[in-house]
Amino acid sequence: MNSLPRTAKSPTLQSPDPGHASPIQSRILSLTGARLKKHADYQRAYAASRKRHSASMSWFLARQTPAYAGAALPAWPRVGLTAGKVLGKAHERNRIKRRMREALGRHVELLPEGFDLILHPRRIVLALEFAKLEAEIVRILHQARAEAARMPHEVSAL
Numbered sequence: 503m504n505s506l507p508r509t510a511k512s513p514t515l516q517s518p519d520p521g522h523a524s525p526i527q528s529r530i531l532s533l534t535g536a537r538l539k540k541h542a543d544y545q546r547a548y549a550a551s552r553k554r555h556s557a558s559m560s561w562f563l564a565r566q567t568p569a570y571a572g573a574a575l576p577a578w579p580r581v582g583l584t585a586g587k588v589l590g591k592a593h594e595r596n597r598i599k600r601r602m603r604e605a606l607g608r609h610v611e612l613l614p615e616g617f618d619l620i621l622h623p624r625r626i627v628l629a630l631e632f633a634k635l636e637a638e639i640v641r642i643l644h645q646a647r648a649e650a651a652r653m654p655h656e657v658s659a660l
């Protein structure tokens with residue numbers, strides 16, 4: 503017979519202080535808010551950047567631009583992940599993206615302000631030890647921050 507009363511609920515990820523989110527919740531929410539979602543955003547980033555390579559992925563870094571004339575810039579840096587069919591079957595591509603999202607979520611504060619970053623993983627990410635994947639993503643984020651600091655600020659003509 504079940505030892506718990508029927509009214510007992512399973513534990514949740516809520517923090518003891520209702521005014522603050524737990525570290526797990528804040529990490530998930532911050533990465534969710536920092537994701538590139540629209541195809542047009544990806545296209546703008548590709549057009550404004552050049553491809554860079556690392557051991558297990560390629561990446562693009564572009565200064566954020568408004569979606570249309572008069573639109574506001576995003577309030578935070580954004581990151582996009584791609585996983586094309588060349589990487590394998592759907593469950594393999596999903597696993598690659600899950601692993602990358604987890605590693606990015608742990609270091610979302612390293613995203614360069616005012617920039618969009620797109621990561622293109624290679625198939626090796628499936629077999630790569632998670633600590634090595636995380637170290638490579640941190641290295642890419644540091645390189646992106648350094649490159650963002652070197653990029654000139656464009657002043658829009660009004």
